[in-house]
Amino acid sequence: MDTMSAPSAMTSGTGGPHARQAVFTAMLEQHRGIVLKIAYSYCRDTDDQRDLVQDISMQLWRAYPAFDPERSRFSTWMYAIALNVAISQLRSSSRRRRQHLRVDDAAIAAVPDQAAASPEDTLALHTLHALIRRLDPLNRALMLLYLDDRSHRDIAEILGITPGNVATKIGRLKQRIREQIA
Template sequence: MEQLALDSTAQQARATRQRFGALLEAHRGIVFKVANTYCRNPDDRDELAQEIATQLWRAYPGYDPQRAFPTWMYRIALNVAISHARGDGRRRRHAVPLDDAVHEPVGDDGDGFEVDDQVRALQRFIAALDHFNRALLLLYLEEHSYREIAEILGISETNVATKISRLKQRIRQELA
């Protein structure tokens, strides 16, 4: 009888690992987007991605399947990245340009230099943001709804709208 209980427990653990592995694989882009946003150095990005995956696994038993997995995943990943960046900031400062995260050429609207300059200016703006606003802008640029952003960041939808409006205004002022 005791052996049956052990076999059943082992099967449940294996099934849980398989479910988690499938979910992580299906949404692995989230891990890499967050790691790319918070780390410049490739080794640091790899370390952060591994730490995010580890923390996701540790938190997985508390995941509520009634909630969207990507939303839950973003929340964990951003919290880990912010904690990592705070700790890393004590050792060294890393600003994260988006061109390290995006490996495709910048579009050309007939005046490629101006577009490149605008993109670089936006990258510098994003890199200078505090961790919370960087996460907020990342989610907004990925076209998440205000409701999703609010749930991920743990703030109200009204607060999301206000903060995004203020960020847009700052972008217009600083990049004009």
């Protein structure tokens, strides 16, 4: 139900701006976990996370008229835009501050989908998130998409690389993470 039936009203030009806004709002709500996950992964403090969520949402709204449900699923399109906004913000922020993001346990703890069953699982999840936060923006995006069970084809489309390159990079990143955990 990724494209819902509503985008046809948006692309056909029927329904007017209120219908388009209603469709966009419904799609954004359905996939809001994508935006939250990216914000939590790319920003360490809550205010920056909120700002990034707002920036991503605004950019999604601006780009929404160009969304073509025949070309890609909404979630794939959303991931691509959200990651581009997050990476751009990270680059401009690091230029201004000239410092790298540090791991912030409070921000990591706020990431959704952390229903760990035991303290060991929670620790392992925190360790994994800490390692992901240390990756460069492209590899961080790659791992977030991989951990979100996206297909290699979807990841390739979102990041603008080949599926073969996705498989190679994921293999290398998994090996690197295994070595750092060991």
